[in-house]
Amino acid sequence: MEIDIEYIKESKIDTVDFENVLFGQVTTDYMFECDYKNGAWGTPKIKPFADIPMSPASRVFHYGQAVFEGMKAYKDDNDDLFLFRPKDNFNRINKSATRLAMPEILEEHFMEGLKQLVNLEKDWVKKGFGNALYLRPIIFATEAALSAAPASEYKFMIICSPVKSYFEGEVRVVIASQYSRSADGGVGFAKAAGNYGAQFYPQKLGKELGYQQVIFTDSATHEYLEEGGAMNVFFRIGDTLVTAPTSERILDGITRKSLIQLAEDNGYKVEVRPITVTELKEAAKKGELKEIFGSGTAAVISPIIGFAHKEETFELEKLEDSFAMKLKNMLMNIQYNKIDDKYNWRYKIS
Ligand SMILES: *Cc1c(COP(=O)(O)O)cnc(C)c1O
Numbered sequence: 515m516e517i518d519i520e521y522i523k524e525s526k527i528d529t530v531d532f533e534n535v536l537f538g539q540v541t542t543d544y545m546f547e548c549d550y551k552n553g554a555w556g557t558p559k560i561k562p563f564a565d566i567p568m569s570p571a572s573r574v575f576h577y578g579q580a581v582f583e584g585m586k587a588y589k590d591d592n593d594d595l596f597l598f599r600p601k602d603n604f605n606r607i608n609k610s611a612t613r614l615a616m617p618e619i620l621e622e623h624f625m626e627g628l629k630q631l632v633n634l635e636k637d638w639v640k641k642g643f644g645n646a647l648y649l650r651p652i653i654f655a656t657e658a659a660l661s662a663a664p665a666s667e668y669k670f671m672i673i674c675s676p677v678k679s680y681f682e683g684e685v686r687v688v689i690a691s692q693y694s695r696s697a698d699g700g701v702g703f704a705k706a707a708g709n710y711g712a713q714f715y716p717q718k719l720g721k722e723l724g725y726q727q728v729i730f731t732d733s734a735t736h737e738y739l740e741e742g743g744a745m746n747v748f749f750r751i752g753d754t755l756v757t758a759p760t761s762e763r764i765l766d767g768i769t770r771k772s773l774i775q776l777a778e779d780n781g782y783k784v785e786v787r788p789i790t791v792t793e794l795k796e797a798a799k800k801g802e803l804k805e806i807f808g809s810g811t812a813a814v815i816s817p818i819i820g821f822a823h824k825e826e827t828f829e830l831e832k833l834e835d836s837f838a839m840k841l842k843n844m845l846m847n848i849q850y851n852k853i854d855d856k857y858n859w860r861y862k863i864s
Contacts, residue, residue: 515626517546519634520561530676532640537812538648538675542635546627546672549656550617555670558623560631563673569658573665579655580707581610584811586646586677587632587863589639590851595632597861598811598849600625602768603651610704611653615664619653627651627672629863635674636864643846644679648812654707682813686820687727687742687806688720689791694733695743702763713743725822727808732763737790745808745816746770750837751797752804754783769809769845772859776844782837791823798828805830807838815842 522543530540541563548558574580583603588596604625608618628649632639639647651672655665693716695709696702702709713728720728729747732738740758741747746767748757755777760766777784797803806818817838820829847853851860 515622517626517630518557518559519544519630520559522562525637527637532645532676532678535676535678537677540675542638542647542674542676544631544634544674546631546670548619548623548627548670550668550670551666553666555617555620555623558627558670560627560634566669566671568656571658571660573655573657573659576660577655577662578706578708578711579614579616579665579668580652581607581614581616581654582650582652582705582707583607584705585628585649585651586811586849587628587639587649587674588646588849588851589636589641591641593636593641594851594862595636595639595864596849596851597628597632597649597863599768599772599859600628600861606705606766606768607651607653610706613701613704614706616653616655616668619670623670624651631672631674633864638674638676640676640678643850646677648675648677649673650675677812682726682816684820685726685808685816685818686724686822687729687818688716688723688725689739689794689821689823690716690728690730691736691824692716693728693730694736695730696740696763697733698762700763703760703765705765710743717743723822727816727818729821731791737792739789739791739794740764741767742808742810744812745810747806747808747818748773749789749794749797749803750805751793752802754785755837756785756787756789758788759786767809769811769814772845773809773815773841775857776841777837780840780844794821795823795826795828798830803828803830804833805836805838814845815839 545563657665657667695713808816
């Protein structure tokens with residue numbers, strides 16, 4: 515499939531300090547854009563990154579029809595470029611879109627759009643462990659109309675932002691006992707923009723108390739541990755890794771399912787089952803809770819060193835060789851083409 519490319523006059527790459535970029539602060543030279551109108555997706559284009567004109571009546575601003583994905587392009591030592599399990603992102607964005615009554619996008623637009631865009635931006639993908647080009651596909655309602663109904667016009671875009679591996683500092687979390695990010699029958703499984711909007715406030719309250727993240731619990735009882743606002747979560751009790759099963763309330767993370775596979779391959783015992791706050795606190799009191807970590811594309815794994823629940827606080831002991839670090843290395847070695855990829859997760863794009 516040919517995508518029309520409108521070329522830039524001059525790259526802005528020389529103005530970027532790649533050593534010090536903050537996550538998502540810098541965008542690249544190009545963007546992918548495809549419009550949906552009269553019941554069909556039009557011809558996709560790649561053009562210079564720029565603001566887009568939008569009517570204030572665009573439905574996305576009023577009714578929140580917006581879904582997205584988060585992925586990365588990686589460069590190996592031979593300058594080859596790879597994505598990681600991109601078909602899973604494609605399937606997930608369409609699942610999200612369907613739940614928000616938005617049209618599904620076409621596989622060739624998604625895959626070819628990513629491929630051609632990343633190839634154009636290949637100088638923005640830096641080599642070295644942890645360096646990557648973050649890719650953000652997004653679909654949103656553009657139709658200017660205020661009645662509360664699904665839009666008839668949408669944009670599918672992909673933008674890119676160079677990222678490096680960050681040391682996020684020490685992460686402690688609050689376990690939610692009041693707020694929820696999702697509920698049965700809701701949109702928790704979808705990568706819907708509104709899920710983020712809904713969890714910023716509880717996250718802000720946590721930050722004010724010195725906790726960087728919130729781990730959300732089930733909305734009915736606040737007793738079952740579910741996931742963070744932007745990451746799935748794993749608990750190591752003794753030598754067993756436990757993570758909640760995905761459901762209509764929990765996002766089916768690609769990092770999560772890859773880590774489960776790698777943990778099993780590495781001989782770790784993994785239990786995908788409901789886990790309660792009570793069990794977690796008891797394990798912590800008995801010294802059996804060894805690790806907690808979040809998983810997601812942006813940071814791969816974020817170790818969590820303490821948590822609070824209502825009035826109680828807990829600190830975990832520092833570990834020399836954690837499951838978290840071992841699994842993070844295994845996964846990144848695959849992403850950066852340093853080891854064999856027996857599940858065909860890498861997807862070469864040049
Ligand atoms: C994106 C996201 C994740 C992580 O998914 P990955 O596919 O691993 O990047 C986890 N939870 C939520 C709520 C998310 O939005």
